[in-house]
Amino acid sequence: MDEHLPEPIRAVEHELTALLRRGRAVSWEIAREVHPNLEPNTYGLLLWLRRSGSIRLTELAARLGVGKGTLSRQINALEVLGLVYRDPDPxxxxxxxxxxxxxxxxxFDAARSARVGELLRTLNDWPARDVEEFARLLGRFNDSWQ
Structure with missing residues (x-):
């Protein structure tokens, strides 16, 4: 099957695999820095929460593409660690x-700042238009992959 894939698709698969591997490693590092007992897969959840300020559980589950039950268990764990709280929706x-x-x-902000610094250093030599295009294409890819 691999020999029948167009080269650009194979290249995307290879680069995406490398990106996901690095992303998992970063998620582990940040999670451990936030709290030693934090599950690494909660980084994405915390990032969405940070961006939205306050969000309904159902909306967060939809954005993350996870079930409400799974997300509720993760939120419970975060509550026990003292990282988040629930308020009734007005x-x-x-x-x-x-x-x-x-x-x-x-x-979260303290743990994330070091990683964002690494990202800034990595993209520092890129022209601004390339960074903008990279973000646009990643967004398009993520929006399409649902």
Whole structure:
């Protein structure tokens, strides 16, 4: 089968595999820096939470592409660690808004800043238009892969 794949597709698969491997390693590092007992797969969850400030569990589950049950278990673990809390949603008392605690946000930001520094150093020599195009293409790829 591999010999029948067009070379650009094989190249994308190879580069995507390398990116995902590095991404998992970074997620492990950041998770451990945020809290030693934090599951590494929660980095994406924390990043979405950081970007949105406060978000409903159902909306977060949809954005992350995970089931509400799975996400609820992850949120429970984050609550136990003191990193997030739930508040009743003012527009729907049956729903909850998930928000970082002050400590959770401080820890996440501190752990993430070192990794963002690495990203800035990696892309420092790229022209701004290339970085913009790279972000646009990654966004298009992620939007298409659902």
């Amino acid at each position: 527009s729907d008392r049956r729903a909850a808004q998930i928000t970082f605690t002050e400590e959770g946000q401080r820890r």
